[in-house]
Amino acid sequence: MADETEEEVDQEAMMAEWEAMADEDGDDDDDVFDNADEGPGGTRVLDQSEIDSLLGVDSNVDEGGDQSGIQAILNSALVSYERLPMLDIVFDRLVRMMSTSLRNFTSDNVEVSLDNITSARFGDYLNSIPLPAMLTVFKAEEWDNYGLMTVDSAMIYSIVDVLLGGRRGTAAMRIEGRPYTTIERNLIQRLAHVVLADLSSAFDPLSPVTFRFDRLETNPRFATIARHENAAIVITLRVDMEDRGGRIELLIPYATLEPVRELLLQMFMGEKFGRDSIWEGHLTAELWQTDVAIQAVLEQVNLSLGDVMNWEVGSTLDLSVSPESLVELRCGDVSMFKGNMGRKSGNIAIKIANKIVRDDGG
Known part of the structure; x- marks a missing residue:
């Protein structure tokens, strides 16, 4: 018993000595954490703004601003669409063609504008789709791969209202809690055929391709055309029909664009990556006379x-x-x-x- 008592006394003395040494070392750092909250055990506790900044979900940062924290690390592996400059030319051509096609389709004054072109993971895009919406799965025949077109609810009810003779100046009626009817699905399917035909024509000067309508889905889980972690290009188109309209989004995975990647890397149409046709013709003519x-x-x-x-x-x-x-x-x-x-x-x-x-x- 006496030995155990002596060991306890020695341990208590040792602990007291360590605490005294820790207090002396921590005197210089007291002013650093004067304004910081301390949790149990003297550890510093982060406030909500610091946590948001660390995770990269700061609400004060605009959508187009630079991302930071863990979110920036996760998105660093995504390929930027700016590395494919020819896409801007293709989709500018698509906007001009859609403006004319949708005017003929709806017999109304339609204006189509390109909101933005961004890169995203396929799984993140599916989770961000505002429901209800209609998702059109289409196939690029020559490239042997798929793409996705999303029509939001505002665009769906606007198209239905315009094609079925709705009066101008009246907001499109939106009924919640029911699935889309067969008439609504058929009208949006006709709209999808028009957009896909224009998309095929927009790619024709670059590489002839046929985008074929595959199926129409209302549940994003049934519209999975790629792995959730795969990178894709998302094109957002704004369609305005005077006081009505909505958005159409096109998602094309990078795997789908891989067959024409070299063409999309061009800075302008017809670029030959250093080849000079004039010099080639002159050299050929001289060789024939040698x-x-x-x-x-x-x-x-x-x-x-x-x-x-x-x-x-x-x-x-x-x-x-x-x-x-x-x-x-x-x-x-x-x-x-x-x-x-x-x-x-x-x-x-x-x-x-x-x-x-x-x-x-x-």
């Missing part, structure tokens, strides 16, 4: 140097050729043709019989 020396070789015999040194005046070299043997025509060290030797206009001539095909290693 003089080339051709040698006619009757036969080739391999002899040792000793035999050659023994040659004298009058020595005879036997060639295993006949008058009917083919003569080989060479340009430098390259064998090009074989032909028959003859005479024309007092000159020795070669009539080409066949062309020598070189292998890849020749």
Whole structure:
């Protein structure tokens, strides 16, 4: 018992000594945490604004502002659409074509504008779709992949109101708590065909492609066309029909655009990445006018140097050729043709019989 009491006393003395040393070291840091809240055990507690800044969900930052914290780290792997500058030209062309097509489709004054082009993860985009909405899944036939078009509820009821003769100046009626009717689905399907036809025409100058309507969904879970972590391009189009309108969003995964990625990297239409067609034409014309020396070789015999040194005046070299043997025509060290030797206009001539095909290693 006495030994246990002595050990407890020694431990209490040691703890008291450590606390005294900690107090001395912490005197210099007291002024740093004077204004900070302290939790249990003297640890500093972050307030809500600091937590939001750390997570990158600061409400004071605009949507178009720079992201920070964990959110910036998570989004750093996304590919920016600005690395594909040709997309701006394609979708500017789409806006002009849609303005005309939708005017013919609705017989109303329609204005289409491009709100923005952004990059997002496919899963994040599905979670951000405001319901109710209609999602059109379409397929790029030549690229063998899919895309997604979302029509929001305001656009749906505006199209239904316009096509079924709704009066101007009256806000589109929106009925909550019921699924879309067959008439509404058919009208939006017709709208999707119009938009997809214009999207195909917008890509035609760059690369001919056909966007085919695949299916119409109202539940985002059934419109999954890519992995949730895959990057995609989201194009937001604003459609105004005087006092009515809504938004149409196009989502195209980067995997869908991969077959034409090289074309989308161009800064302007027709760019050839350093190739100069004028110089190519000039070089071709000069090559056609170039003089080339051709040698006619009757036969080739391999002899040792000793035999050659023994040659004298009058020595005879036997060639295993006949008058009917083919003569080989060479340009430098390259064998090009074989032909028959003859005479024309007092000159020795070669009539080409066949062309020598070189292998890849020749």
